[in-house]
Amino acid sequence: MxxxxxxxxxxxxxxxxxxxxxxxxxxxxxxxxxxxxxxxxxxxxxxxxxxxxxxxxxxxxxxxxxxxxxxxxxxxxxxxxxxxxxxxxxxxxxxxxxxxxxxxxxxxxxxxxxxxxxxxxxxxxxxxSTGIAVNVGKVREALGDDMPLDTMELLFNPEYASKLADCGINFLDASSEIVPAALTYIGEDPNSQDPDVIAKAEPVLEAVRPFVRKFSSSGYITGLATGDICVSMAWSGDGLQARERAAQAGNGVEIQYHAFREGSGMxxxxxxxxxxxxxxxxxxxxxxxxxxxxxxxxxxxxxxxxxxxxxxxxxxxxxxxxxxGLYPSEEGMKNLYMKNTWDAETQRLVTRMWTRVKSGL
CATH class of the missing domain: 3.40.190.10 (Periplasmic binding protein-like II)
Structure with a gap:
């Protein structure tokens, strides 16, 4: 030895x-x-x-x-x-x-x-998956107990987003996630490269832009866990990290992560x-x-x-x-779609749109 x-x-x-x-x-x-x-x-x-x-x-x-x-x-x-x-x-x-x-x-x-x-x-x-993370207590307080927590309506419907503005909405600072989600919300192909279809996402995003507090792809985990924001588009693991951080802090914040019922990008x-x-x-x-x-x-x-x-x-x-939320069932996997890579022209179009949306122009 x-x-x-x-x-x-x-x-x-x-x-x-x-x-x-x-x-x-x-x-x-x-x-x-x-x-x-x-x-x-x-x-x-x-x-x-x-x-x-x-x-x-x-x-x-x-x-x-x-x-x-x-x-x-x-x-x-x-x-x-x-x-x-x-x-x-x-x-x-x-x-x-x-x-x-x-x-x-x-x-x-x-x-x-x-x-x-x-x-x-x-x-x-x-x-x-890319879905939604919610502060259960604050969303229920703003929208009532009957409001589903797994729907894009919370992010893209001005009627609901306006009521959540005070407790804080975060969008991922990722055009490759936000634009396909907005297209899914209005029933369009999230993988479309047709400029006319892509353009339909902009008014959806502009309509809720006044109610979005932050555009963050990393700090939102802490924001959810501390109660600084109450709703965020989220990557699956980030939503669950926020849930665990809140539980460890014992601050009474309950976070849930869901893939969108309308369909989530994988x-x-x-x-x-x-x-x-x-x-x-x-x-x-x-x-x-x-x-x-x-x-x-x-x-x-x-x-x-x-x-x-x-x-x-x-x-x-x-x-x-x-x-x-991390390892979906076979049935859960069926609600996840693959996101294709945009060509360079489409990417430029989306990037310009996203810049306008974020700046509020």
Missing amino acids: KTILTTAALALFITSAAHAEETVYVYNWADYIDESLLEKFTTETGIKVVYDNFDSTDMLETKMLAGNSGYDVVFPSGSIFQRLIAAGAFQPLNKDMLPNAVHLWSAIEQRTEDFDPENNYSINYMWG WFDQIAVPADAPNPDAAHEFINFLMEPENAAAISNFVWYANGNLGSQEFLKSEILNDP
Whole structure:
């Protein structure tokens, strides 16, 4: 045993020495990883992690399209992935360097192939739905006990939004989420690229703009948990994070997350390597580390999101694995639609519209 331990220690020393001075530069959403894993990765490999954050998909896309970002590992959403592949922003993954890919969940891989054929450029990090998070007490107080809590009416119908303005409405600062939802609300195809159809979303959003307190894709979790806002379009895990934070604070705030009864978009956050990554080998080592089932579970247990790693499920908290807001039933999955990537012209149209809506012009 002593010889074995010595050999293992020597192997770890050699590995760490081989990676001395190496750094992997990572670009991800804020509060979207258990940061103790970054230290664990450095301890195991000797590779230092520089971890930066972005707060919108537009910010990430702009940086990837400009090139020379300096990052080795990035976390793009499926909604922009096809466009970035077409622009040559990513390099194909070397699957021989990712032995932990055997743990990936085929049910999720089949869906991500819609925007990454054969999953050549990415692996799934987290996935979920875009729905609504509500402060049950405040919404009931404003609208009565009979008002459904899982409907887009709370966000897009001025009659209801006006009554919720005082307790606070938040919209995600994500045109790729808001515009398809608005189109769904009026019975249009959320994946339409017809300019005339896209334009129909603007009056829907303008009608409720006066009642929206914030446009936030990250701070709204705290806002919900503290009672600063009472309704938000939300990513599934964020809604459940807010619920848990409120429960831990014991402040009497009850948060519920629901996929929209009218239909919710299914989203995917992927892990990819930029085409000009300074250290692609370290990037692959970091990605493979994240795919270890216990590490993938640790992230989900921290951020309250479902992941695409089937092997991780035995390590997930039961309240995560068994929550239909995170891991929907087969019937629940039928109410989730895949969001296609807009072409560049449609994206510009949507971005301009979203800028006008936010500024109130």
